[in-house]
Amino acid sequence: MSDQMPLKTHRARFDNVSLSFDTPKGRLQVVDNVSYDINDGDFVAVIGPSGCGKTTMMSMLAGFMKPTTGRVLFDGAPVKGPGPERGVIFQEYGVFPWLTVRENIAFGLGLQANREMAAERDAVCDHYLSMMGLTDFAGAFPKHLSGGMRQRLAIARAYAVKPQFLLMDEPFGALDAQTRSNMQNLLLEVLHSEKKTVMLITHSVEEAIYMASRIVVVTARPARIKQIIEVPFAYPREESIQERPEYGELRSHIRDLVMSEYRAQQAQTARASFSE
Numbered sequence: 001m002s003d004q005m006p007l008k009t010h011r012a013r014f015d016n017v018s019l020s021f022d023t024p025k026g027r028l029q030v031v032d033n034v035s036y037d038i039n040d041g042d043f044v045a046v047i048g049p050s051g052c053g054k055t056t057m058m059s060m061l062a063g064f065m066k067p068t069t070g071r072v073l074f075d076g077a078p079v080k081g082p083g084p085e086r087g088v089i090f091q092e093y094g095v096f097p098w099l100t101v102r103e104n105i106a107f108g109l110g111l112q113a114n115r116e117m118a119a120e121r122d123a124v125c126d127h128y129l130s131m132m133g134l135t136d137f138a139g140a141f142p143k144h145l146s147g148g149m150r151q152r153l154a155i156a157r158a159y160a161v162k163p164q165f166l167l168m169d170e171p172f173g174a175l176d177a178q179t180r181s182n183m184q185n186l187l188l189e190v191l192h193s194e195k196k197t198v199m200l201i202t203h204s205v206e207e208a209i210y211m212a213s214r215i216v217v218v219t220a221r222p223a224r225i226k227q228i229i230e231v232p233f234a235y236p237r238e239e240s241i242q243e244r245p246e247y248g249e250l251r252s253h254i255r256d257l258v259m260s261e262y263r264a265q266q267a268q269t270a271r272a273s274f275s276e
């Protein structure tokens with residue numbers, strides 16, 4: 001980086017990170033020598049084929065897994081475990097089945113120390129219940145919700161704690177197209193009013209371009225960096241960016257990159273099942 005570039009503080013850094021699992025069939029290399037930074041205020045989307053190692057990569061930053069070699073840093077220090085400044089939305093919902101919808105949202109806000117704090121907590125719950133369209137289900141248990149509603153509950157729970165850094169693993173994957181689009185716009189609004197840094201895993205090229213400031217395309221397993229692409233559109237994003245010629249070019253470029261890695265991943269899976 002040249003001296004003229006504005007200084008950006010990195011919040012997260014993957015520094016030559018590799019991870020392999022010991023499995024009954026031997027070592028499985030899942031992440032291979034990955035290095036990139038996520039700076040304060042960045043919105044980084046990670047895209048790559050199924051099973052390539054995206055969730056594993058995010059889990060190291062969330063503090064649930066440790067790299068085999070290399071370092072994952074958060075605010076300059078190696079990640080030792082989960083922390084309240086990093087809010088995680090898991091790929092499989094991550095809601096507590098034994099708590100009601102309201103209790104799930106309230107969970108991360110802590111116990112009520114006094115009446116004032118309890119009132120504040122209730123107000124925060126009401127706000128996010130309404131934002132996610134769950135007000136009428138505040139007293140319901142997750143098993144009585146649809147998949148999409150559970151997903152919205154997981155999002156509400158993560159937003160309510162107001163973490164500075166959101167780690168989102170395909171948060172909108174289980175939603176219908178209309179709700180998905182609403183949730184994308186809501187997230188952009190939340191980011192606009194409460195400055196945050198985001199790492200989002202997605203399979204959707206369109207979602208990545210619409211939301212992210214930078215897109216990290218990763219290879220078939222083991223996940224390596226294929227290309228890092230700066231998204232040239234300013235915030236606040238308008239859906240009309242889709243009509244711009246640069247949008248079409250960017251989308252084709254990323255689709256080509258992703259498709260070649262999907263094919264590589266499929267070939268790998270086919271080889272593995274052939275050798276069984």
Ligand SMILES: Nc1ncnc2c1ncn2[C@@H]1O[C@H](COP(=O)(O)OP(=O)(O)OP(=O)(O)O)[C@@H](O)[C@H]1O
Pocket residue numbers: 021022023028030048049050051052053054055056057091221
């Ligand atoms: N704890 C584990 N032990 C052994 N292998 C694992 C473990 N966790 C994940 N894997 C393997 O690591 C690889 C990458 O998994 P990961 O969940 O990171 O993929 P992904 O890119 O998130 O895929 P998807 O897009 O389908 O969610 C897979 O082959 C998976 O089977």
Ligand SMILES: [Mg+2]
Pocket residue numbers: 054055056091169
């Ligand atoms: Mg995953």
